Amino acid sequence: MIYRETGQFRTSYAEDQAIFRLREDRIGIAAILAIAWVGVPLLADEYLLRAILIPFLILSLAAIGLNLLLGYCGQISLGTGAFMAVGAYSAYNLALRLPELPLLLDFFLAGLIAAGVGIVFGLPSFRIKGLYLAVATLALQFFADWAFLRVRWFTNYTPSGSVTAPVLDFFGWVVDTEREKYWLCLAFVCAIALLAKNLVRSRLGRSWMAIRDMDIAAEIIGIRPMHAKLSAFAVSSFVAGLAGVLWAFVHLGSWEPLAFSIDMSFRLLFMVIIGGMGSILGSFLGAAFITILPIFLNQAPAMIGIRLSTAMVSHLEFMIFGTLIVLFLIWEPHGLARLWQIGKEKMRLWPFPY
Amino acid sequence: MAVASAPVATSAERAARRERRIGEVLLAVENISLRFGGVRALSNVSFDIRRGEIRAIIGPNGAGKSSMLNVINGFYQPQEGRIVWKGRVFTRMRPHEAAKGGIARTFQNIALFKGMSTLDNIMTGRILKMRASFLEQAFRIGRGRSEELRERAFVERIIDFLEITHIRHVPVGKLPYGLQKRVELARALAMEPELLLLDEPMAGMNLEEKEDMCRFILDVNEEFGTTVALIEHDMSVVMDISDRVVVLDYGRLLADGTPEEVRNDPAVIEAYLGVAHG
Numbered sequence: 001m002i003y004r005e006t007g008q009f010r011t012s013y014a015e016d017q018a019i020f021r022l023r024e025d026r027i028g029i030a031a032i033l034a035i036a037w038v039g040v041p042l043l044a045d046e047y048l049l050r051a052i053l054i055p056f057l058i059l060s061l062a063a064i065g066l067n068l069l070l071g072y073c074g075q076i077s078l079g080t081g082a083f084m085a086v087g088a089y090s091a092y093n094l095a096l097r098l099p100e101l102p103l104l105l106d107f108f109l110a111g112l113i114a115a116g117v118g119i120v121f122g123l124p125s126f127r128i129k130g131l132y133l134a135v136a137t138l139a140l141q142f143f144a145d146w147a148f149l150r151v152r153w154f155t156n157y158t159p160s161g162s163v164t165a166p167v168l169d170f171f172g173w174v175v176d177t178e179r180e181k182y183w184l185c186l187a188f189v190c191a192i193a194l195l196a197k198n199l200v201r202s203r204l205g206r207s208w209m210a211i212r213d214m215d216i217a218a219e220i221i222g223i224r225p226m227h228a229k230l231s232a233f234a235v236s237s238f239v240a241g242l243a244g245v246l247w248a249f250v251h252l253g254s255w256e257p258l259a260f261s262i263d264m265s266f267r268l269l270f271m272v273i274i275g276g277m278g279s280i281l282g283s284f285l286g287a288a289f290i291t292i293l294p295i296f297l298n299q300a301p302a303m304i305g306i307r308l309s310t311a312m313v314s315h316l317e318f319m320i321f322g323t324l325i326v327l328f329l330i331w332e333p334h335g336l337a338r339l340w341q342i343g344k345e346k347m348r349l350w351p352f353p354y
Numbered sequence: 355m356a357v358a359s360a361p362v363a364t365s366a367e368r369a370a371r372r373e374r375r376i377g378e379v380l381l382a383v384e385n386i387s388l389r390f391g392g393v394r395a396l397s398n399v400s401f402d403i404r405r406g407e408i409r410a411i412i413g414p415n416g417a418g419k420s421s422m423l424n425v426i427n428g429f430y431q432p433q434e435g436r437i438v439w440k441g442r443v444f445t446r447m448r449p450h451e452a453a454k455g456g457i458a459r460t461f462q463n464i465a466l467f468k469g470m471s472t473l474d475n476i477m478t479g480r481i482l483k484m485r486a487s488f489l490e491q492a493f494r495i496g497r498g499r500s501e502e503l504r505e506r507a508f509v510e511r512i513i514d515f516l517e518i519t520h521i522r523h524v525p526v527g528k529l530p531y532g533l534q535k536r537v538e539l540a541r542a543l544a545m546e547p548e549l550l551l552l553d554e555p556m557a558g559m560n561l562e563e564k565e566d567m568c569r570f571i572l573d574v575n576e577e578f579g580t581t582v583a584l585i586e587h588d589m590s591v592v593m594d595i596s597d598r599v600v601v602l603d604y605g606r607l608l609a610d611g612t613p614e615e616v617r618n619d620p621a622v623i624e625a626y627l628g629v630a631h632g
Contacts, residue, residue: 013506195492202491202498203484206470210478213467220427220465221545222453222482231488278469 003347019197036186041179049178056291057185058246063271063283064196065239070269071277072200073232074212075125079137080240080268082144085260087114087241088248089154095166096156103170107245114241115234122233126226141262148257155257164254181250188246192239197280199235208232209278270321274328276337285336293320376597377405379438380581381549386425386435388418388605395421396432396605403549408575409583410596410613414625418605419585420462423551426583427452427459440548454482458547460538462554462585468527472537475526476512479544480505509544516540516570532563536570543574550574552584556591564588568595593617601625 003024010016020026044053066080091110094101101109117140124136148154155163168175168184175184199205207228210218215225248255267290275286294317301308308316332338382402388395396418403409411419424430426437428447437444439455458479467475484505490498513519516536521529526537535555542550555571556564572595574580586592592599593613601608601622609619616622 013503013510017502017506198494198498199492202494202502203481203486204488204491206474206478207481209470209474210467213469214465216429217461217465217467218478219449220429220453220459221479221541222450223478224450 003344003350005348017201019201033190037183041182044182046178049182052291052295054178054182054185054251055247056287057182057189058243058251059268059271059291060284060287061185061189061192061246062240062243062268063275063287064193064280065236065241065243066268067272067275067277067280067283068196068200068208068239069232069236070272071279071282072205072212073208073229073236075122075229075232076130076134077137077236078134078262078265078269079121079140079144081260081262081264082137082141083114083118083237083240084244084247084264085144085148085257086117086237087111087244088255088260089148089163090114090241091245091249092163092165093154093156103166103168107242110245111238111242114244115238118233118237118240119230122230125229125233138262141265145257145261148260160256162254162256165249165252168249175250185246185250188242192242193280193284196235196239200280204228204231212278270325272335273325273333274335276335278334279337281340282335282337285340289336290321293317375406375579379403380405380440381426382438383422383426384436384438386422386432386437388421388425388430388432394605395430396425396602398435399602399605399607400435401600401607401610403581403583404598405548405581406575406579407581407597408571408595409581410592410599411583411585411602412587412589412592412599412616413602413608416604417602419602420553421605422602423459423553423583423585427457427551453545456546456548457551458542458545458549459551460535460542460553460555462557464531464534464538466526466534466538466541469525471523471525472518472529472540473506473509473513473522475537476509476540476544477505479541480509482545512540512543515573516543532559535559535563535567539567539570543578543580546578547580549581549583552582554585554587556586556588564591571595 003022005022008021008023010021015021020029040053041049062080062084065083066077069075069077087110090113091106094106094109095103098106121137121140125133128136149161152161155161168181170184173180175181200208207218207223208231210221210223211225211228211232218228219225244260248259252259271286271290272283273286274289275284276282294313297313297317297320301313328335379402382400384400386399387397399418399422411422413419421430425432426447428449428451431446437447439447439452439457444451467478470478484497484501486497486501490496492498494502513522516539518533518536518540521533521537526534529537539552539555542552552571556567559567568591571582571584575582584596596613598611599613599616600610601616601619603625608625609616609622611619
């Protein structure tokens with residue numbers, strides 16, 4: 001009875017094409033945004049912001065990037081970590097070598113550089129599909145690991161290979177407290193999520209989905225597969241690159257190439273699969289799930305009076321992730337986002353399902 | 355008496371109207387030969403399709419009918435021969451060139467985008483009509499917004515025309531077979547094609563669905579003046595709705611003419627029914 005569309009008439013195509021068609025959805029998203037922008041920064045302590053919320057936001061952003069490529073365009077990538085690394089090191093070098101550029105422009109250019117790399121490594125997608133493409137992107141991952149470790153120019157010849165981000169100064173606004181960092185990440189995430197949502201409900205997004213669902217049929221209605229796939233690679237890597245910059249500059253502060261290893265790529269892949277392929281909401285749900293589950297596993301046994309060793313906890317984490325991924329792939333390939341949608345469908349009819 | 359003759363008169367009228375509408379040659383395939391390794395799928399096939407007509411391509415299984423459609427819209431590259439489309443000569447057609455040039459098609463085994471709604475599927479048919487830049491789409495401003503509304507209104511007309519308003523927001527994977535076929539036709543129509551290639555549009559349908567589909571094909575042809583080339587196995591449908599018929603057998607052209615001529619052609623009778631020996 002709370003959530004239903006009876007009596008809400010949409011009288012123009014513009015209304016019908018809105019992102020949130022139902023009044024209840026609009027109220028919900030407004031509440032979430034208010035809590036995220038005002039409530040959380042007021043209530044959350046420094047640890048919660050630094051250890052949970054900021055990583056969650058940045059990983060959501062990266063997951064959106066991967067979701068555009070994997071969930072919407074159907075191109076498997078195991079190189080998301082590499083795209084993040086390209087973004088992070090590009091921004092680092094831009095800030096180091098061209099200090100006169102404003103930091104925000106560095107971020108943007110770093111995204112563009114990641115997009116360029118994405119296009120180059122997306123080229124094989126024209127000839128190979130599925131698992132073979134996954135292996136080709138895996139090559140990028142190893143290439144990036146190697147390049148940022150061995151080509152010393154990227155890390156400015158620091159002896160340890162670890163680099164430190166510059167001061168986060170945006171036109172005079174110096175971002176140094178955790179709260180400000182949180183707002184910065186939130187701003188990026190909100191903006192990119194909206195743009196991504198707009199893209200996937202426009203011509204470009206439909207051409208990606210057409211390629212994903214049936215490339216032959218896409219071709220006969222005039223979609224050029226090359227164009228669609230490469231644009232998906234470009235946009236996806238732009239978003240991933242930007243997430244990489246935030247991860248390095250805001251979350252880590254100083255980092256080494258290992259921060260963007262294949263572990264990162266796999267974590268993002270898990271987020272997209274568990275959260276929901278082909279759903280912007282799913283990217284958030286997946287990122288939340290994967291960042292919060294380990295913390296939950298740390299706390300929960302203690303709460304009910306069981307003491308587990310840390311080794312046990314981290315093993316449990318792997319076991320639970322593995323099981324969940326298998327279960328999701330078998331029963332709900334569209335992930336948490338789909339479960340949420342089914343829940344909403346049921347809510348619309350509740351309490352009279354017939 | 356007058357009442358009884360009325361439908362006959364309208365049918366004759368309709369035939370006359372179509373006669374007048376049929377115009378110049380829209381597409382001609384000339385001496386097309388297509389081989390896959392040692393298999394000759396098509397050998398030296400030539401025929402033409404005139405503007406405004408309904409052209410049927412018939413033949414037994416494996417006769418090369420679908421291959422012919424694939425050659426026309428660029429999936430297969432023939433080893434010999436050429437295609438003349440609106441006066442322009444192509445030795446090889448590319449799928450996106452065909453789409454841009456105004457050739458749309460449906461497939462024998464439905465080729466819809468299963469993860470998308472009916473509406474989105476049909477909207478993909480408008481992709482070539484949309485010009486919004488990347489940024490306009492991302493920020494949903496300017497053409498990014500106005501085009502979505504304009505094309506939505508256009509697509510709604512097709513949805514209305516094909517009587518699928520009730521399944522607008524349903525993912526096509528959930529639709530029954532007959533409706534999926536109709537959505538595929540809708541997507542092809544959304545391209546505003548000059549030539550519509552239909553590969554067995556009525557395969558696997560029951561009588562009622564077949565009648566609906568026939569009606570839609572005739573309406574499309576009459577109201578929009580779209581030229582239709584269709585492959586069909588149901589002879590009563592072919593004889594009823596087509597203006598001219600091409601018969602293929604083992605990749606060769608067996609006969610070409612009006613339904614009446616083709617029906618009485620000895621070679622066609624032999625291919626379809628066999629011939630009495632002895």
